[in-house]
Amino acid sequence: GAGVSQSPSNKVTEKGKDVELRCDPISGHTALYWYRQSLGQGLEFLIYFQGNSAPDKSGLPSDRFSAERTGGSVSTLTIQRTQQEDSAVYLCASSLGSERGRGYGYTFGSGTRLTVV
């Protein structure tokens, strides 16, 4: 498709359950990023993938969070044993990555609104 696609758009889950959030980046984009945004707050970096390099996981808040990117395309963010503080909008973005440092703008998806009850 023309944009970054995320699914589901909304997810309500019970505390303690695992959830998987999916991101389909723009075709040909080598870089993929996950952020989350709690209500009324700014964007919090979670993880980023660049080509075949090891992902930068420095933003993952705990070991309950993990992400993978299969075949350099689709990415799944998994949250195990969800807690109420995990409630947020999870945003995925993709870009062409950087070329000689210049870099390109990100294109964001519309996000997945996760509510843990």
Added chain:
Amino acid sequence: DAKTTQPTSMDCAEGRAANLPCNHSTISGNEYVYWYRQIHSQGPQYIIHGLKNNETNEMASLIITEDRKSSTLILPHATLRDTAVYYCIVRGYNTDKLIFGTGTRLQVFP
């Protein structure tokens, strides 16, 4: 990555130019300045980025001072649809990662 400082909020009359300042006094020579905006309930939208020279595209202009310690995003003719939070970000040379701050909430009024 260099830290950025932006005003918390600004107002602008519709049709006038909106000038959004950003300070990044610790920026290093190979770090880029990026601007994004986030309209309520939507994902952030890329606006523009630059290194040293002023940049212009269909959305906005980016003016970077000669010492690169500050920049200004200019929306030449603000409309009500430009009401959003505007983020100024400095990106490190060896990374694609962007760290978002709290941004400037721009309110365009009729």
